Amino acid sequence: MTTTATTEATTAQEAGRAPVVSFRQVNKSYGAVRAVADLNLELHPGETVALLGPNGAGKSSTLDLLLGLRKADSGTVTLFGTTPQRAIEQGKVGAMLQSGGLMEGVKVKELVELARDLHPRGYPLDQILATAGITDIADRMVDKLSGGQEQRVRFALATAGANDLIVLDEPTTGMDVSARQTFWGAMRRQAQQGRTVLFATHYLEEADEIADRVIVLHRGRVLADGTSAEIKSRAGARRITFDLDEPVDRDALHGLPFLTSLAVSDSGSAAGSGRRTVRIQSQDADATVHALYGLGLYPHHLEVAGLGLEQAFLAITTASDATPATDEETAR
Numbered sequence: 001m002t003t004t005a006t007t008e009a010t011t012a013q014e015a016g017r018a019p020v021v022s023f024r025q026v027n028k029s030y031g032a033v034r035a036v037a038d039l040n041l042e043l044h045p046g047e048t049v050a051l052l053g054p055n056g057a058g059k060s061s062t063l064d065l066l067l068g069l070r071k072a073d074s075g076t077v078t079l080f081g082t083t084p085q086r087a088i089e090q091g092k093v094g095a096m097l098q099s100g101g102l103m104e105g106v107k108v109k110e111l112v113e114l115a116r117d118l119h120p121r122g123y124p125l126d127q128i129l130a131t132a133g134i135t136d137i138a139d140r141m142v143d144k145l146s147g148g149q150e151q152r153v154r155f156a157l158a159t160a161g162a163n164d165l166i167v168l169d170e171p172t173t174g175m176d177v178s179a180r181q182t183f184w185g186a187m188r189r190q191a192q193q194g195r196t197v198l199f200a201t202h203y204l205e206e207a208d209e210i211a212d213r214v215i216v217l218h219r220g221r222v223l224a225d226g227t228s229a230e231i232k233s234r235a236g237a238r239r240i241t242f243d244l245d246e247p248v249d250r251d252a253l254h255g256l257p258f259l260t261s262l263a264v265s266d267s268g269s270a271a272g273s274g275r276r277t278v279r280i281q282s283q284d285a286d287a288t289v290h291a292l293y294g295l296g297l298y299p300h301h302l303e304v305a306g307l308g309l310e311q312a313f314l315a316i317t318t319a320s321d322a323t324p325a326t327d328e329e330t331a332r
């Protein structure tokens with residue numbers, strides 16, 4: 001074996017072992033705005049990962065760095081052990097981004113065909129159209145599509161060949177409920193075939209349902225990283241709900257220990273009866289409920305439940321806003 005062949009074999013072996021995506025100490029600023037701050041991240045084959053974060057958290061910047069569309073100020077980004085550019089040239093990555101219009105003056109099928117022809121491992125045209133659910137609009141001009149149809153065409157372009165990594169930036173924006181279901185069905189099939197899927201989203205229910213790993217970004221940092229169940233339990237707080245027949249002493253309820261929020265409303269079924277429903281969020285439900293009985297109250301229909309992903313997400317990002325960001329915030 002020649003030295004070159006040995007080097008190539010070693011590189012291929014390394015690429016086989018390398019994470020699909022690796023960010024090491026990556027920083028990106030736009031002037032004074034720190035969009036990505038000391039970001040460390042690894043994605044592995046077959047993972048479906050949701051990137052969650054409030055507006056301006058750094059999601060699009062992270063995806064741009066990952067795709068080599070922007071250059072990091074410092075740190076390294078690799079895909080399959082090589083540069084993003086190289087991985088993309090090798091046809092390993094399909095991307096569906098928010099920005100950038102679709103080429104106009106062509107039919108849907110012509111545009112998809114072009115993407116397929118450019119892909120080193122392109123799929124048959126009919127298959128791409130069917131997977132993206134756009135067979136019926138294949139002869140439509142691209143400039144005549146609705147927002148949701150455009151998104152489906154973008155999806156077809158991102159999956160026109162056999163990619164190992166699919167990157168999606170808020171892919172279902174503008175899609176109606178049924179288009180969303182079709183879209184995620186297609187995406188699940190991609191994941192079942194061993195592909196790694198990374199998507200940024202504002203829809204927490206999508207992250208909860210689709211992703212087996214959720215990464216919460218805030219101010220360019222990873223605040224939490226784990227399964228959706230882990231993120232929910234990391235937020236710590238629990239919801240306590242109960243009804244009260246007696247007059248509600250809000251000051252007393254506000255004085256309960258470990259309380260993070262309190263809402264009192266007319267009890268839906270018994271509106272006008274004087275019964276009130278109290279909803280509490282607490283960092284220590286046991287202690288709060290104990291103190292509640294200590295107030296001499298008699299709560300009916302008492303329920304204690306974990307937070308949904310949306311509330312957990314809010315709890316995590318709000319807590320981070322209240323404290324200076326440190327690397328210890330990272331969950332793993």
Ligand SMILES: Nc1ncnc2c1ncn2[C@@H]1O[C@H](COP(=O)(O)OP(=O)(O)OP(=O)(O)O)[C@@H](O)[C@H]1O
Pocket residue numbers: 030033034035053054055056057058059060061062
């Ligand atoms: N080209 C740019 N020039 C200057 N600032 C920018 C640029 N692009 C992004 N930013 C800023 O960097 C920060 C991160 O933006 P980014 O678009 O990555 O966030 P995001 O999480 O994708 O937000 P959104 O959910 O609103 O799409 C924001 O404060 C944004 O205003």
